[in-house]
Amino acid sequence: MARKLKSDKVLFITALLLVCASIVMVYSASAVVALKVQHDTYHYVIRQAMFAVVGIAALAVAMHVDYRAYRNEKFIYGVLGVVGVMLVAVLFTKPVNGAQRWLSLGGLSLQPSEFAKLACVLLTAMVLERRMHRINEPRYALLPIAVAVGGILALIVKQPDLGTAAALLLIVAVMVFGAGLSYRYLAGAVILALPLLYILMMSAEYRVRRIMAFIDPEADPRGAGYQAYQSILAVGSGGIFGRGLNEGLQKLFYLPEAHTDFLFAVIGEELGLIGASCVLVCFAVIAWRGLRIALRSEDAFGAFVALGITAMICAQALFNMSVVLSLMPTKGIPLPLLSSGGSSLLVSLIGIGVLLNISQHATAEP
Numbered sequence: 488m489a490r491k492l493k494s495d496k497v498l499f500i501t502a503l504l505l506v507c508a509s510i511v512m513v514y515s516a517s518a519v520v521a522l523k524v525q526h527d528t529y530h531y532v533i534r535q536a537m538f539a540v541v542g543i544a545a546l547a548v549a550m551h552v553d554y555r556a557y558r559n560e561k562f563i564y565g566v567l568g569v570v571g572v573m574l575v576a577v578l579f580t581k582p583v584n585g586a587q588r589w590l591s592l593g594g595l596s597l598q599p600s601e602f603a604k605l606a607c608v609l610l611t612a613m614v615l616e617r618r619m620h621r622i623n624e625p626r627y628a629l630l631p632i633a634v635a636v637g638g639i640l641a642l643i644v645k646q647p648d649l650g651t652a653a654a655l656l657l658i659v660a661v662m663v664f665g666a667g668l669s670y671r672y673l674a675g676a677v678i679l680a681l682p683l684l685y686i687l688m689m690s691a692e693y694r695v696r697r698i699m700a701f702i703d704p705e706a707d708p709r710g711a712g713y714q715a716y717q718s719i720l721a722v723g724s725g726g727i728f729g730r731g732l733n734e735g736l737q738k739l740f741y742l743p744e745a746h747t748d749f750l751f752a753v754i755g756e757e758l759g760l761i762g763a764s765c766v767l768v769c770f771a772v773i774a775w776r777g778l779r780i781a782l783r784s785e786d787a788f789g790a791f792v793a794l795g796i797t798a799m800i801c802a803q804a805l806f807n808m809s810v811v812l813s814l815m816p817t818k819g820i821p822l823p824l825l826s827s828g829g830s831s832l833l834v835s836l837i838g839i840g841v842l843l844n845i846s847q848h849a850t851a852e853p
Contacts, residue, residue: 494550495846498776501769502546502839505824506539506832508766513827515733516753517746531746531827538829542836549840554848557841558616558788563609567635570606573599574642586819588646598830600643600651605834607636607655608795611662616787619666629668632659649687649694650818654803661798662791665781701816714749715813717742722755722763722812729759746827748819751811766825770804773797773839780842783849793845796838800824803831 514532521530557563577587577599589596611632618628636659643652664673688694701715721737724730735756738745745753755763777797784790800823807822809815821828823835 493847494843495776495780498773498780498839498846499843501772501776502824502836503543505766505769506543506836509825509827509832510536510539511732512750512754512757512825513746515735515757516738516750517827518733519739520746523740534829535827535832538832542833545833546836546840546843549837550843550847552844554789554792554841554844555786557609557792558613560613563606563613566606567610567639570599570603571639571642573597574603574639574646578642578645586646586648588648595829598828600646600648600655601830601834603639603643604651604655604658604799605796605838607639607659608662608792608799610635611659612788612791612795615662615666615791619787622663622667623669623672625668625672628666629663632663644687648819650806650820653818654799654806654820657802658795658798661802662795665791665794697816697818701813714743714817718749718752718811719813721749721752725756725759725763727760729755729757729762732757744819747821748807748826749811750826751808751822754825755811767808770801774801776846777801777842780846780849784845785848789845789848793842796842799838800835 510532513535514529517531518528521532522528525531573590577590580587580590583589588598588600590599591597614631615622615628622628636655640652640655643655660673660676664670688698699712717737721735721742724736730736735753737756738753742749742752751763751766754766758765774797777793777800781790781793781797784793803820803823806815806818806820807826810818810820821831823831826832
């Protein structure tokens with residue numbers, strides 16, 4: 488039996504720091520908008536705090552549930568089935584900003600695609616543990632993953648939400664590559680996917696405008712390039728030390744979605760390069776501790792789950808910060824553990840809890 492270890496305190500403290508920073512920065516970024524739209528300055532921060540409390544409670548539960556219990560095939564396919572039903576259900580909801588991504592349950596809005604990422608991590612880990620000995624026989628090793636994840640991806644794209652679909656695809660690719668799949672298969676898959684990606688990008692006019700705005704944000708600063716342009720202004724005006732907490736200007740109805748997808752821009756403006764760098768360091772620490780847990784896991788299932796959850800959090804953070812800095816076209820992807828958004832925060836904290844449990848069962852240093 489594996490030696491019992493304490494949970495990874497560095498990972499826990501880092502996650503907790505980001506959640507605490509989330510409460511502060513969501514209030515700073517949303518107070519003025521909340522007063523105008525909801526007639527309550529604290530509307531968004533109270534909701535974020537509520538999800539933070541629920542998320543930390545879920546983290547505590549996940550931390551004390553033996554991760555090997557998730558290996559059960561009926562459990563994993565059951566979770567995947569529930570997520571699939573939720574993804575279908577959102578397609579019958581009223582569109583919000585042209586997308587059908589949220590499901591209202593008891594007055595709360597949940598985003599099923601966030602839970603889909605965690606479900607796909609568990610499924611991929613289970614299949615890889617059983618079939619990684621023939622990983623370079625894709626039809627045998629990867630077909631179950633391709634069928635299940637492909638179905639989930641199709642439903643997410645239908646919403647439409649290409650950003651989350653791309654993040655999920657990257658998570659699975661990282662796990663499969665970690666299992667030893669030859670890079671030639673991954674390169675081949677990317678080449679085959681390029682025509683489909685081109686069709687998806689060109690099939691909607693707003694996506695074309697976003698790509699053009701990404702290439703040259705200043706070409707249409709009041710149209711398609713508005714968000715990217717305002718985001719760069721926010722980050723650039725922060726300098727090294729920032730304007731000061733709650734002193735940002737771009738959040739005052741200039742930068743759309745300042746408390747959600749573009750919270751990192753507010754951090755850059757108010758806390759400057761130092762504050763933005765601290766956020767980057769926190770995610771680097773999560774990547775380091777997550778990979779360390781994966782390497783020290785006592786079995787393949789734990790290693791793949793740890794790798795997948797680490798990729799889930801860090802890849803999404805990379806996507807979000809790249810969008811804010813105009814290194815990628817604008818997409819609606821929240822910054823994990825920081826942005827206002829209950830589903831993202833809840834799933835990220837559950838993932839951290841699972842990582843902490845895996846660390847308790849870890850073997851000695853590799």
